[in-house]
Amino acid sequence: MHTILQDLRFTLRQLRSAPSFAITTILTLALGIGCATAVFSVIDATLLRPLPFAHQGEIVVPETLAIAGFHQPWSLPSYLDARQQLDTFSALAGYSTFARVNLEGPSGPVSLPAVKSTDNFFTVFGVKPLLGRTYLPGEDQPGRDDVAVLSYEVWQREFSSQTDVVGKVVRLDGKPFTILGVMPAGFRFPLQTIHAIYIPLHADPFYISCRACHWMETVGLLKPGVTLERSQANFNETFTNLARSYPASDTGRTVHVLPLQVSINKQAGAPLKTLGFAALALLSIACVNVAGLLLARGVKREREMALRAAVGAGRARIIRQMITESLALSAAGLGLGMAIAWLLLAAMRTFLISALARGIDVHLNLPALGVALLLSGLTSLAASMAPALRLSGTDPVLALRSGVSTGPSRSQHRLRSSFIVMQVALSMVLLSVAGLLLRNLASMLTTELGYPAEKILTTQVTLSPASYAGKDPIATLYQPLLDRVSHMPGVQAAGFINVLPIQNFGSNRDTHITGQPPYPPRLDVTAETRYVTPGYFDAMGIHLVRGRMLTEGLDPWQNPAGTVVVNEAFQRKFFSSGGDPVGAHIDDNDKAELKTTIVGKVTDIRQDFRQPPMAEMDYLATEFPPKDRIQMLPSMTLVVRSSGDPGQLIAPIRDALHQIDPTIPFQTPETMAQVVRDSLVFDRMENWLFGIFAGFALLLSLVGLYGLIQHEVTLRRRDIGLRIALGSTRLRVVVEVIQRVTLLMAGGIAMGWGLTLALQRILGSVVEMHAAHDAALLSGLTLALALAGIAASLLPATQAATIDPMHALRSE
Template sequence: MIADFRFALRMLAKTPGFAIIAVLTLALGIGANSAIFSVINAVLLRPLPFPKPNQLVAVWSKVANDNLEKQTESVPNYVDLRDQSQTLAALAAFTRSGAVLNGTEEARQLYGVAITSDIFSVLGVAPARGRVYTRADDNVDTRVVVLTDYAWKTYFNSDPNIVGKQVNLSWRSNTVLGVMPPGFQFPVEGQRAEYLQPLHPLVPEAVNNRDWRFVRMVGRMKPGVTIQQCDAEMNTIAARLEKQYPQSNTGRSNRAYSLHDDIVGDVRPALITILAAVAFVLLIACANVANLLLARATARQREIAIRTALGASRARIVWQLLGEGFLLSIFGAVAGLLIAWWGIDLLRVFGPHDVPRLGEVAINAPVFSFTFVAAIFSTLVFALVPALQVTRPNVNESLQEGNRGAVGPGSHRLRRLLVIAQVALSLLLLAGAGLLIKSFANLSSTKPGFDPQHALVAELILPKAKYPDSEKHRQFFDQVMPKLSALPGVDAAGAAFPMPFSNNDWGSTFSIAGQPPRPPGQELEASHLIITPDYFRAMRTPLLRGRVFNSRDTKDSPPVVIVNEVLAQRCFPGGNAIDQRIILTHGENNSHRLRRKLLALLAAHVTNRLRSSRCRNFTFRRRRIRSVGWMSSFAQRPLIPPDCRRPYATLCMSSTKIYSFQISSLWKNASVSLWLNRDLT
């Protein structure tokens, strides 16, 4: 065998041009497949990095007659689900959080998870240093934190004595209880979790409020329990809670899903489609190389015929020709792995941040195995058929064709078949590319009710310790927003909570003044945004009727609200909503009701799904905006002016003392939201 490979290597060395073209062609096909498989392996195939990951479930809330299948839950409902469940060994509730790390050379924005202590039992993980918090720490007065290994190494220089020390998070002192092991990553999409802290101190006002639904839940099933049994029990408990708390829980149920499927569900079809596309690319590459090998082998047909006449078996000659093809595949696989490695680095930097587990993508043993299998497959596809063709038994005919320098009819037929295969595969790829172009054309033509192409966004958190009351909030916005608007190239600047396309949809119930109240569970619901007056100018949102907020709208003036066109058409005959009154409800059992006059009507303004038909209302309450999304509108789109990013960042940092946050294009966030939510029509 070694002698055969040496002979094959000498034959390829005689024709370096052919060898280089064949290797590069195969490298592109194999490299593309290896890169995509590495993503699929990390996202879809590899189990979650926790003990018995098939027992992990995600539990969501569902509202009857609502098109949203997965909604967040309240803390009291979570506690009831946890305490009453017989199928779950543990259930934890969590929400994303952010904090400013003070006390270091530069204050930094950290992203973490506020979560109940059950999470460590759910995930089956233990700290590498110190301890984790327990049920005793699940109270509003606890000030403790558990760091991830990444945060410990990045922000605290791997301090071996970090356990027990005090760290300032958003100007509040917290005791470090422990450090999680290397490689630990909280299993949800979005920003890297850099710390874990108890949920209750973050939202003390929500601990006993069933109408404040903002937490997600993750649990671990008991051994032997199926996902169907867990799902049925969640619905049973939800039915009991509905009878016990009709004001807040009517029409609500709970569903259980496999945690792995819940995490990767939105991206699975897209990744499989891309893998199928690159598989076609590999087949086209194989057809191209097969054509090259056939032409090369045909030129050697006389040589092969002479060797056959001298007694060489057909199997022996086919094996030698396959050896040449195998060497080409191996060289192509090595070059393909280099291409895949380079492509993965680009994907980590420029890929959509909403793809789960993207940071785990790597060239590892499964990817090497896949690449080797792809090389073997490529050899069989492009080398076997030409080898069989040129070693057919008719030696005399081969010698005569070789003397004339002609090519036999069999070779002509095979070449025609290879060309037909290439054309067919290319047409399939072109059809897929056409559908993709159509999808992006739909994206470009989508009218979300604002102009994201000219908007720059940055998310900041106003720490409660530094901005404890509404007066501090008012001072912050009164000082910062005019300065942002005055930056070079900026037309307008506004702030909002939640930030558009942040996957955070804050809903509220409302009723129409003068109409009889609806039964519990059938209330009208709308997404609720709290904004500053220039938000609509910064977003370039068309105003259909009425006026936007201005300086006359204060805490002492009559309360007003702005709604989108969808709400107006659904709730008022003819969409005539101006000067009508709606009653926004909030608080436990909807105990707080505030009548607001409709001030203006907007176009169908959306904030998460570009093709959403959800009702939306906007209020102006600066004291309630804590997690801020800046929207700054620029006169030109091609790229945000580099000379504007620097003062933009400097102003934000000097105002909040936060020295690390992302400034990005709103259009990129909108595009990723559209693609992952598959709202393509």
């Protein structure tokens, strides 16, 4: 113990006497450990940590697919039939997260995400409430369903953690609801839904019987001992029965039963794993960099080690001392690395919460500390092993020689050079991925949207249906608000839409054009359906191509047949073999005179950022009779086109809304550009992280390269001095140094390319690579890396060229 403490004391003293070595090594380790720990924390919280539910292994998500193969949620009648027929589930719950509710709290109205579900929802998760109870069987039925369960966050934030909250009556959407209970901290479902309130389904009567309306998701708890395969077979049989009973709506629908954990990580799992590899690559770079630094330092310490050997230190004892020194360095690196990890996670917090289902659970915790400890221990062992083995074998005879170091051996030169090649190779891989991601993101952000995204301000207006019972929300709220907003200075146009482009899509229905032959069964024949006010088209910059726009004058709700405008994508999808959509009818009623007429065709805009424009039919919001509007349009998004800074309009819009109805919560408006950025949050997070890792990797490689060349120049001072004395020009000295660097860089880059190609499948989960398409970008990155390497060696090369030959020869 005493000798270990002595080694430690000696190490600290040595580090104090070589501060630049100590700082470089500790920073290098800290960067590697910090980044790896931060990424582990993300992977732990999202992929490894058990879900906060009892029997999580038995919870499954039945994903339903339409006949054309795309994801299509459940209809309520299909769900109820399946729930009755399936015998492999202890509970199969239906839920929807589409709506928000307005809670009239003590500090004013607040809009909360609502999880509307069937009565057996909480049975699936088996989590006991913190206070009160959850739903009893039948509490999703009309008359018994005005009850609510609070999430822990809502209980804390909106009810100040009052323990007597159970049994209290609160107003949700203007209607009284009794609070049944409070869920414990950490419970939430769906996992990405935070600050939620849980209420029973409250399905609209229309949806109760509509088999073609697919809007409900399900989650189920398997009976004990039931396998996934058995449950899948049970589902297949049930879906076959449903298709037989309801061929029009259920034919061809299939289900894919997934374990909950798999379903949650379906999209983020592979990219996160790749991110884990990137973090390990960075840690490897840090590790070989430190090994290189220790090797270089070892050359300076040969005499010390020779002396230690001469006075009786065995190899094991010297190795132990070297490892103690390395562990001391890594302990400092660990401390700083944890700080870096904390900073990284703090900086990524907004991204994590928005991009990952369990992003809010990402914290630096004990497992992360454990992994950081393990990583730092392994890194220090790996980094110190080569130098320790080498130094422990120092010939003790060296102690007898006066003032002479053997200098690095050829094998050591080769080892350090191979370290540099390895670092450059890994940097090349990370740079390639980061470069491609950045290019993809940049190209997505500059995608032609069809409107000036920075100038369009949007805010969702969600009214409380109970407060509008018997009222027409268009006449009493939406239109008066539009009138006020339209007259504000700087407003060019304003309108409402029920589903804002980019933010959401998938509100669609199967469509058939009257007169066309029946479509093949596996063809996707859906068209997005939107309800708008006339000003919406101007606000978004959507132009009329043919026919006419919708107007309340020409298209009153009293007309027995509806009217729509369609977009160009609609024409491409439903009139691919020719014909004019304007004047055509949608086959949505048995009676010819009641079929909806297409009156105009407008330009496309993207509904989903990652897909080309989809076929869309736009109805006037006033299409619904006034008595139905509160059910059909409880929430609309206001779209305002501004001629100046849209931010200037936020306060006037809020005032206008609250002048009309002060009970409606005002949701902070976002420009369409912000909506686009929000929709790319996962891409941005990936980009940000890979960019940081690539930057650090490049920095560490260049530090390593600089260190190697600097070290070589120092050791070869005499040689270089002699060469200059014998007639070599200074330029030639510089050229020789750069030639060596070029060789190392070329080796590293070639190896990096090899690695990139070999890892293409893994990297493909993050970014697709196409040699021909990406050649210019990748060549540019390669050139940039090579030039950066040469630039890093210029200083030592210049120092080599300015060596005074007389001084160098004398000093030996």
